[in-house]
Amino acid sequence: MAKVKVEFACTACGTSSPKWVGKCPGCGEWNTLVEEVSSSSSPRQRSGMPDFPASRPVRLTEVAETAALRTSCGIAEFDRVMGGGVVAASATLLGGDPGIGKSTVLLQAARGLARHGKAVLYVSGEESEAQVKLRASRLGVTDAGIYLMSETSIERILSATAELSPGTLIVDSIQTVFSSDLPGAPGSVGQVRECAARLAFFGKKAGVSVFLVGHVTKEGAIAGPRVLEHIVDTVLYFEGEKGHPYRILKAVKNRFGSTNEIGVFEMRAEGLTEVADPSGMFLSERSGETSGTLVFPAIEGTRPLLVEVQALVSQSFLAMPRRTTLGVDYNRVILMCAILERKAGVSLYNQDVFVNVAGGIRIDEPAADLALACAVAGSFRDRVVPPGTAVFGEVGLGGEVRAVPMAEMRLNEAAKMGFARVVLPSSNAERLSAKFPLELLAVSHVKEALSRVAGK
Ligand SMILES: Nc1ncnc2c1ncn2[C@@H]1O[C@H](COP(=O)(O)OP(=O)(O)OP(=O)(O)O)[C@@H](O)[C@H]1O
Ligand SMILES: [Mg+2]
Structure with a gap:
């Protein structure tokens, strides 16, 4: 058995320390060091690892280009998030809440890859x-090219x-896998890091694409050391709101x-089905007759997506609204x-404000500013935005x-x-090269936008 030594590792950044300290010397976080037992053997000496020939330096110009580098998994949405298919010999970590559908999506992807x-x-x-x-029978996955194995070692x-020498190896989940070289329990920082590193190393050497399922912590990060994300090539998150059938996969x-x-x-x-028209899906339950809701044309990656922004403003009875x-x-x-409050005369100091994006999607673009402002003001003034109106634009402190990117x-x-009018920044409206079958309401100040959609 390899020589082992006990040390402490930070769960946030992976820094190791010979003794326990309250503050991590690497990232400065408090109480993140946990005990781990590390092996002094190199990856090549470790048991279970086949012998690979030693590497040697090769000229860049002499490295052979691999033609079919990417393989489609038969799920267009999955392929797109992966960057156009699964790259040969790559390692991918898929994280997500319990029961969100990680095993389901990978089993469906396995069908396409097989x-x-x-x-x-x-x-x-x-x-x-x-x-x-x-599960496979429920999903209709019956391919003979898929091998199953219930194993944790x-x-x-x-x-x-x-x-077996497969093209793809799926490990569900990395937290259950353990190495007998390390005495720590499965799921401990040392075990997770070591097992993930061995799997990724093996995949690269043997030309096997490796998928690892990772549990997430209460805070939503993948459980185990952050270094897990450095070990793999791609980190995917599978997300969705409780009670919504929609799931979003993002890298x-x-x-x-x-x-x-x-x-x-x-x-x-029957499993996860692709939604080819997400705008229709996110707007399907929109009634259009409520104040404080409006539609924002978002851009996710290279794809536009219409989402509904909802705001509810109500009088507060708290000292801090x-x-x-x-x-x-x-x-x-x-x-x-x-x-x-300051620039448009909407007095919110004694109002509770609740904002939601319908459908469980997350919007991080500054282009949503104007839609947020109009929704909040609309709810405050109890004005219904005329149906068929979409709003986008970034709002500055003044x-x-x-202007925002990708206006067209x-x-x-x-x-x-089928929208009839769009409120957009005037600087975007001036630069449009194409004609649109829409009424374009160009605005240069938030007050002007409010007068168009949320009353004066
Ligand atoms: N018979 C069924 N009909 C409809 N949906 C089902 C059925 N069985 C399971 N599901 C759905 O599949 C989900 C579980 O999917 P899956 O097992 O792939 O999740 P997971 O992310 O791998 O979970 P875990 O973290 O527990 O491994 C359930 O939450 C449920 O929504
Ligand atoms: Mg599972």
């Missing part, structure tokens, strides 16, 4: 083969993978593609409230409305979804 002729090995540390089979997983790190793309799915009994946000940045809403794409989407 159709390319290379086997897919699905290792579950949480469910038996029969339980995975039960990293050594056995690696030797089985080396023997927070991608060495082979953009991190702005999102994939939209709907959870059904409440500001609650769901799906938008809290500070952005505070900023809009202050701008409305109340001025600034937003207008196209609004026109496609």
Whole structure:
């Protein structure tokens, strides 16, 4: 057995320390150091790891270009988030809340990947083969190219993978896998880091694409050390609101593609189905007759998406009126409230303000400023925005409305979804090169926008 030594590692940044200290010397966080037992053996000496020939320096010009580097998993939304398919020998970490559908989406992706002729090995540390089979039957996944294995020992997983030589290895979940070289319990910082590193290293050397499922903590981060995110090439999050059938897949790190793309799915009994028209989905339950709600044409990655912004303003009986946000940045809403107060005469100092983005999607663009401001003012004044109106624009501290990127794409989407008019920054309106079948209401100040959609 390899020599082991006890040390302490930070759960936030992975810094190790020979003794326990309250404040991490690496990132300065308090109480993040946990005990871990590390092995002094190198990855190559570790049990279960097949012998790979030693690497040697190669000229850049001599490295052979691989043609079919990416493989489609048969789910267009998934492929897009991955940057156009699964890159050969890459390692991907998929995180998400319990029960959100991580195992489901990977099993469905396994079907598409197995159709390319290379086997897919699905290792579950949480469910038996029969339980995975039960899900597979419900999803209609019946491909002979998919192999199941219920196992938690990293050594056995690696030797089985080396023997089978699949194109893809799925490990569900990394927190259940452990190495007998390390005495720590499965899920501990040392175990998770070591097992993920071995799987990623193995994948790179053996040309196997590795998918790891990761549990998330109460705060929503992937459980285990942050270094887990450095070990892998791509980090995906699978998100959704409780009670909503919609699920959003997004990349927070991608060495082979953009991190702005999102994939939209709907959870059904027969599995996750792709939503090709997300704007229609996010607006499907919109009544249009309520004050304080309006539509914002957002851009997620390269794709426009119409979402409904809702605000509710009601008199506060608290010394500190409440500001609650769901799906938008809290500070952005505070900023809009202050701008409305000072620059547009909307007096919110004794009002509770609640803002929500319908459908469980999150909007992080400054382009949503004007929609947020108009929704809050609309609810305060109890004005219904004329149906068929969409609003976008960034708002500066002086109340001025600034240009935003990709205005034409937003207008196209609004026109496609049957909207009649759009409130937009005048600096964007001046620069439009195409004609749109829409009434364009160009504004340069937030007050002007309010007079168009939320009364004077
Ligand atoms: N028979 C069914 N009909 C409809 N939906 C189902 C059915 N069975 C399961 N589901 C859906 O699948 C979800 C569970 O999916 P899955 O097991 O893939 O999640 P997970 O993210 O892997 O969860 P965990 O973190 O527990 O492993 C459930 O929350 C439920 O919404
Ligand atoms: Mg699961």
